[in-house]
Amino acid sequence: MELKELAIQLSGYVQDGFKLDVLPIQENGDGEITVLQVIIEGFDELPIFVTATEEQILCVTNLFTQDEVKPDLIDELHQTMLRLSINIPLSSLGLIDDQYVLFGAMSINTLLDNIAHELVTQSENAFESLEALEEFLN
Amino acid sequence: MSILKKIVTAIRGGAREVGESVVDANAIRILEQEIHDQQDAIAKAKDALTEVMADESKTGRQINAIKDRIAEHEGYASQALEKGDEALALEVAEKIAEYENELLEMQPVYDGYKTSVATLKDQIRKAEKSIQEHKRELSVVKTTERVQKARVSVNSSLSSGVSKSSAARDSLNRIKERQQRLDDKIKASETLNAENSDADLKARLSEAGIGETKSKANDILERLKKK
Incomplete structure (x- = not known):
């Protein structure tokens, strides 16, 4: 499914009791949508950024930046994140530049219902991961 | 160097913009071009393969026909000998020698075709494997590029939004x-x-x-x- 199509179909979609809000982002102003910002009702501060390749839909949620981490706990944080990642179904923790993220990927052929469900799950996972890792933050 | 190895090298080299350093504009184009070239090569190899296979089977049939003739004439020669007609038997034997010479000429040609078929099949397999590898690399590169894009465009177009300005702890508390x-x-x-x-x-x-x-x-x- 193309991002534009996904944006149209996901906008206002209600999944598992949560309403989805979709904001398509054009990168170059040429009309091509490269990223969708999806907000799950109640998780406004943890938007999911959705992009796609020919094969995959990629979902990224920003958690915190490197400078938000207590410097003396950074090694322990990394160990904890590696261990924690296994316990989060279908999402993994990662680092893009200096931004720690929760990251999920699914097949481009995933049914809309399942995409919506994964997005809701990702928001819940992001919130719970942040809550679990709170003590490592400034 | 594999793409993943390049990424690790970039990370260890202290590159912050890992995505950009690995996914230079050329990387995707080169990979796509390589896949395209390999696909062309496969198409050509397959054309050649079908031709050689046709030749191989034609030559194989010819060889079998000659072998049949030899067997047939050997029968004739035996019969001529049984009848005591040595001259006729000799004539038949000369014919057999002709056929055998023909067979000797054709066998290496046939073997050559056989080798060509095996080589072409091997080449096609290799090209297909390499396409698969390039596609996988392309997928890694594109994923890296897309994720990078998500991050960059989010920072540039939404820097005033809640997502950027709010620190993680604030977000957590607000939720x-x-x-x-x-x-x-x-x-x-x-x-x-x-x-x-x-x-x-x-x-x-x-x-x-x-x-x-x-x-x-x-x-x-x-x-x-x-x-």
Whole structure:
């Protein structure tokens, strides 16, 4: 499914009791949508950024930046994140530049219902991961 | 070097913009071009393969035909010998020698075709494997590029939005507060519902004359009259 199509179909979609809000982002102003910002009702501060390749839909949620981490706990944080990642179904923790993220990927052929469900799950996972890792933050 | 190895090298080299350093504009184009070239090569190899396979089978049939003729003529020669016609047998034997020479010439040609078929099949397999590898690399590169894009465009176009400006802890607290408010709201409306149903019950009880009964005008009048 193309991002534009996904944006149209996901906008206002209600999944598992949560309403989805979709904001398509054009990168170059040429009309091509490269990223969708999806907000799950109640998780406004943890938007999911959705992009796609020919094969995959990629979902990224920003958690915190490197400078938000207590410097003396950074090694322990990394160990904890590696261990924690296994316990989060279908999402993994990662680092893009200096931004720690929760990251999920699914097949481009995933049914809309399942995409919506994964997005809701990702928001819940992001919130719970942040809550679990709170003590490592400034 | 594999793409993943390049990425690790970039990370260890202290590159912050890992995505950009690996996914230079050329990387994707080169990979796509390589896949395209390999696909062309496969198409050509397959054309050549079908031709050589046709030649191989034609030559194979010819060889079998000659072998049949040889067997046939050997029969004739034996029969001629049995009949004591040595001259005829010799003539047949000369024919057999001709066929055998032909066979000797054709065998290496046939073997050559066979080798070509094996080589072409091998080349096609290799090209297909390499396409598969390039596609996988392309997928890694594109994923890296897309994720990078998501991050960059988010920072540039939404830097004023909540997502960027709010630190993680603030976000967490805001979500928690919102969830708490929602919980409170649910509790409040539950209490309200409970109270309502309570009031409702009292009303129905009083209508039935149970519990606190309301003073009615008639009762008051009676009381006044008694004074």
